[in-house]
Amino acid sequence: MKQAYDIIIVGGGMAGASLAIALSGHDLRIALVEAAPLKVDAVPNYDDRGIALAQGSQRIFSALNVWKDMADSAEPIRHIHVSEQGGFGFTHLDAGEEQVAALGHVITARNLGTALLNRLNKLDDIHIIAPGRVQWVNIEDDLAHIGLDGKTLSARLLVAADGGNSFVRQQLCFDVRRREYGQSAITANVTPGRPHKNTAYERFTRNGPMALLPMTEQRCALVWTVKDDMVGEMLSLDDAAFLARMQRQFGWRLGRFLRAGKRNSYPLSQLYVPDTVKHRAVVIGNAAHTLHPVAGQGFNLGIRDVAALAEVVLQGIQSGEDPGDIAVLQRYQDWRRKDQQKVVQLTDTLVRSFSNDMLPLRLARNIGVLALEGLAPARHVIARAAMGLQGRLPRLSRGLPL
Ligand SMILES: Cc1cc2nc3c(=O)[nH]c(=O)nc-3n(C[C@H](O)[C@H](O)[C@H](O)COP(=O)(O)OP(=O)(O)OC[C@H]3O[C@@H](n4cnc5c(N)ncnc54)[C@H](O)[C@@H]3O)c2cc1C
Numbered sequence: 001m002k003q004a005y006d007i008i009i010v011g012g013g014m015a016g017a018s019l020a021i022a023l024s025g026h027d028l029r030i031a032l033v034e035a036a037p038l039k040v041d042a043v044p045n046y047d048d049r050g051i052a053l054a055q056g057s058q059r060i061f062s063a064l065n066v067w068k069d070m071a072d073s074a075e076p077i078r079h080i081h082v083s084e085q086g087g088f089g090f091t092h093l094d095a096g097e098e099q100v101a102a103l104g105h106v107i108t109a110r111n112l113g114t115a116l117l118n119r120l121n122k123l124d125d126i127h128i129i130a131p132g133r134v135q136w137v138n139i140e141d142d143l144a145h146i147g148l149d150g151k152t153l154s155a156r157l158l159v160a161a162d163g164g165n166s167f168v169r170q171q172l173c174f175d176v177r178r179r180e181y182g183q184s185a186i187t188a189n190v191t192p193g194r195p196h197k198n199t200a201y202e203r204f205t206r207n208g209p210m211a212l213l214p215m216t217e218q219r220c221a222l223v224w225t226v227k228d229d230m231v232g233e234m235l236s237l238d239d240a241a242f243l244a245r246m247q248r249q250f251g252w253r254l255g256r257f258l259r260a261g262k263r264n265s266y267p268l269s270q271l272y273v274p275d276t277v278k279h280r281a282v283v284i285g286n287a288a289h290t291l292h293p294v295a296g297q298g299f300n301l302g303i304r305d306v307a308a309l310a311e312v313v314l315q316g317i318q319s320g321e322d323p324g325d326i327a328v329l330q331r332y333q334d335w336r337r338k339d340q341q342k343v344v345q346l347t348d349t350l351v352r353s354f355s356n357d358m359l360p361l362r363l364a365r366n367i368g369v370l371a372l373e374g375l376a377p378a379r380h381v382i383a384r385a386a387m388g389l390q391g392r393l394p395r396l397s398r399g400l401p402l
Contacts, residue, residue: 005029005127006323007313008146008155010134010168012038013045014109015285015302016161017116021064022310022402024123028317031153033146034130035162038117045163046113048262049187050213050221052077052200052296053112054104056388056397057303061115063396069115075216076102078198080386085205085249093383103387106200106213106221108189129153134162137171144280144324157313157324158281164271166287174283179270181351183208184231185293186224188263189215190243193255196220202294205249209294209351212250219261220254222246223293231265268292272344276336277329284309289340291347300388301343307394308336314402339391 007023009016012034020032036042053061053074061067080093080103095103120126129148136147137158144158146168160168169176196214203210208225215221224246226234237245243257250257271290276283285302309332316328384390388397395402 003031003151003153004143005031005153005155006317007031007157007159008033008144008153009159009161010146011161011163011166011285011287012036012043012117012120012128012130013161013163013285014112014116014299015287015306016159017113017120018060018064018303019159019161019284019306019310020126021066021116021119021123022306022396023313024125026314026317026402028125029127030125031127031129031155032120033132033134033148033153034128035133036131038120038128038130040110040113040117043113043117046110046117047108047264048189049109049264049266050106050189050215050223051109051112051299052104052106052211052213054297054300054386054388055100055102056393057300058102058105059399060303060307060394060396063399063401066115066119069118070105070107070112073111073216074105074107075214076198077104077106077200077214078102080200080202081253082202083204085203085251093386098380098383098387100387102198103200103383106215108215108221134167137168139172139278139280141279155324156280156322157329159309160281160283160287161285162287164286164290166283168281169273169283169287172278172281174273174278175275177270177272177274179348181268181270181292182228183225183268183292183351184228185266185268186222186226186231186234186263187266188222188242189219189261190222190246190257191219191259192257194253196254201250201253203250207249210246210249211293211296212254213296222260223296224249225268225292225294228267235263235265266293270344270348272340275333276340277326277333279326279329280324282309282329282332289344291344292351294350295347295386297343297347301340304339304388304394304397305336307396308332310402311394311396335392342385
């Protein structure tokens with residue numbers, strides 16, 4: 001059995017689902033293939049981790065008309081406070097100084113996924129094939145083909161949004177750069193004794209960075225990076241012992257930590273595909289760049305890619321071009337390369353420089369962040385970047401429809 005589409009998207013995680021929504025309504029034949037049943041409890045990464053969505057990402061979801069289904073479960077970030085355990089330096093970013101209502105929002109991946117999947121299920125022009133695992137890939141000059149469950153699907157453009165271990169990326173031999181950190185993230189939603197006042201805390205500790213992000217119902221989303229060999233112990237502690245350990249690392253800014261929800265762990269590494277396009281194929285989301293969560297930029301970078309790719313592809317089609325033509329896809333890559341490189345490098349530099357405990361480096365870090373605190377223009381540049389509002393912005397990031 002053979003079926004033909006304009007675009008096939010492999011992966012129904014945050015990146016693939018967002019792209020399908022962005023491309024819908026333009027008279028295209030689109031297929032979305034997901035290995036798991038397309039339900040929020042079944043798709044692996046729609047879990048309880050807190051996702052810090054930058055302001056630019058919120059604008060994209062608003063332009064796609066899905067933000068209204070996320071807003072009630074999203075908590076605004078109005079302040080960001082960065083400090084180092086045992087150090088004297090600290091700095092902050094503030095929504096008021098940036099003249100915006102919020103620097104970003106925190107929402108669980110589950111609530112984000114619920115809004116995306118509810119929308120997807122209402123779109124008539126997206127053919128959802130789930131559960132369906134891609135088993136082979138073949139690119140010919142005029143079409144890309146994938147095989148699953150005895151079927152062959154073909155399209156002018158194949159989008160690999162199938163995550164960090166992307167099968168499609170491997171089959172198409174994209175060049176990949178990797179870095180192992182020997183670290184894992186422990187996540188839990190915790191309740192502090194004092195109100196979080198919409199402040200996101202990033203604290204660099206000897207064991208690794210710890211982020212506490214403001215959530216609804218006065219909870220905070222904890223993302224705590226630890227060395228891999230500490231994971232077993234961190235997951236096996238009872239709640240009281242875990243909270244006490246956390247309190248020692250974080251301090252008392254939020255009072256006594258009272259409750260902790262379910263803990264999860266994620267091994268962390270960096271993966272970066274320098275060239276994300278080939279004739280008839282493009283890799284996006286974690287398949288193109290998997291980042292350490294230290295700065296909460298992984299999906300924020302991915303959704304900017306989604307917005308730019310949808311714009312380039314739709315513009316190409318409107319001017320009579322083939323969406324899988326390398327000339328069209330190269331325009332997308334040229335546009336996105338700088339942002340991708342910058343965010344990947346910045347995240348890596350942050351992880352590595354704050355993982356080093358040598359005294360001169362610690363001193364330099366503390367002087368650096370303290371100097372930043374006194375430099376409002378420098379903080380403004382950092383705030384714009386953290387909000388995803390720097391460089392050439394896609395139409396969706398400017399609140400404009402495609
Ligand atoms: C602890 C932690 C905290 C984070 N916090 C933030 C944050 O605050 N802000 C932020 O922006 N980002 C954050 N991130 C990053 C964010 O979670 C990821 O960027 C995002 O989940 C990636 O989505 P994706 O759709 O690209 O990939 P995935 O979620 O991996 O989706 C890929 C999908 O493809 C499917 N699939 C795989 N193989 C096949 C196949 N052969 N056939 C069909 N389907 C297939 C899978 O089932 C999966 O559903 C965090 C990450 C972690 C680990």
